[in-house]
Amino acid sequence: MTAQHVLPGITMRVTRDPASGEQRDALARDWARFFRALSPGGLPWVMLPNVQEDCPALAQNLGVNALVLSGGDDLGVTPERDRTEQALLAWAAARNLPVIGICRGMQMLQHFFGGGLARLAAERHVRARHPIIGRGPQAASETREVNSYHQWGLFPEVLPPQLESLALCAADNSVEALRARNLPWLGLMWHPEREVEAHPADLELFRRHWGLVP
Template sequence: MKLRDRAHVTFIAVSQRSDNIESRAETRDALDQRLTGWVRALGALPLPVPNALGDKLAVWLKTLSPGAVLLSGGNDIGGCPERDRTETELLDHAERAGLPVLGICRGMQMLAHHAGGILLPVSGHAGTRHPLLGDAVASGEMPAEVNSFHNWGLAACPQDYAVLATAPDGSIEAMRHGKRRWEGWMWHPEREAPFGETELARARQLLIGD
């Protein structure tokens, strides 16, 4: 019996950042405790994914059988090959298994990269807040203002995705796949205090189906 069926709860596979601690000669996987709290606020439980499983990641996924995937923030794509490979395999698995996916900040960039999209450096998006624009914002499906902690953005909307929201400078801030339950947000909902109910409701619908 699958783990999520035994516990009657959705377990979400959450990717982790990779931190190189030179003073200790260690490379550590890390997950912000706020993101763990945010997943719990959805009514789900996180399964942090190790970045050093290599060819055993497929066994990990088959054994634990998560019901959804969340790609977290941190690390630029290309800066940590092990994490890039882990998240690529997570997306490949989600595609085969029909699992929903949410990409946060770097996670949205990874969704675009996986779809063959091009990333470009952006300015004025690190350590600030800005409004969101778009029909999903006007309808109340997405927040009117978000935090911003990224230095990379999308050159264009990737194939098979649709833009849900933009920043005032026109850069893409949220997108959704046309056929799969895959969505990307360029901001960090877990860094809001308290957590935004708009994002929680949307993520529950996306990842859990509630």
Template sequence: MRRIGISARLDTISGRDEQRDALDARWAPLLWDLGYVPLSLSSGVSDVTAYLEALNLNGFILSGGNDIGSAHARDRLEKGVLDYSLERGLPVLGVCRGMQFINVYCGGSLVEVSGHVATRHNLVGRWAKEHGFGNVNSYHSQAILEETLSGDLVSLAESEDGIVEALLHKALPWLGIMWHPEREKVPSESDLALLKNHFLGE
């Protein structure tokens, strides 16, 4: 079974003097039912490359949560994941913040946006139509526009107000989506196909 590492949100717990790597529990059954072994990544390991080599993973998901720059240990971990994946040609799926992190890593930038938190919207574009992506959830206050998209990436789908909602690296097996498959009560067939095929290289 292919082993997929998933980055987690980094939470500071008030009154307990601790930080926690927190991952939505719905990711594990979603990936397990697709035939993958899900492994949550820890942000506190100092030598990220040695850590990832020891885990010997087949691919990565950069999950949602934390604005970029607000959780430095997580930023460092995810940069290490992309460095590692770049060198080895491993597949990466960025979800929400994870997609944004891929864009920033590749030299793009973000803008503030309204109307995209705790709502749903329709996707437009040929890729979305061909793969059955229509109405998706949305939980982000920062966004990527065509003009802030890295030159290494290509937009696959947009919302009706022009926000990039899915992207692909031009040379690497890195895919990004702004919606959360794990938050749907019943995962869509399109999301399941995307998760399965991306890590199989199909």
């Protein structure tokens, strides 16, 4: 897959207008900067609304052939988003499409395969930074520091058999990166898009996962 042939679709968080009560979908503008850094001239991408079981057909009609499950919204808080992402993952699994789950998105990969989550120490994982230790070729092999914006996580011993860990938090051994054993799916608990300047290792992870030509 080259930059000319990959078209990622990215999921969005749910917001509610306090005055009207209208529900809306939203995405951090940081993603535009991150996608621009991935490929010379920028990488095209598509935002996917939380239209639940209708979303896979929309994604297919738009030519989407890769997915990013973005962060925000704890699982169970926005049922329409949960159903949208579960439908998209079933669609991606049937077509062997590459998926990258970010923070909540990685938690959704765990949930999709029947795994549970645990509440983590806020001082270590909520608006914090901490080192991780890579455990495989698709994660940083050396210790590096990442950002952290989540209160829920998981540990290696509760990973479903379909998943394996790639990096752990150096302080508490919670999983910071994982991949599916038999699908091209990758999960990261940190937010590559939130760094002021994209980390070269994060750009390499995305490029390698999507087969982008440098």
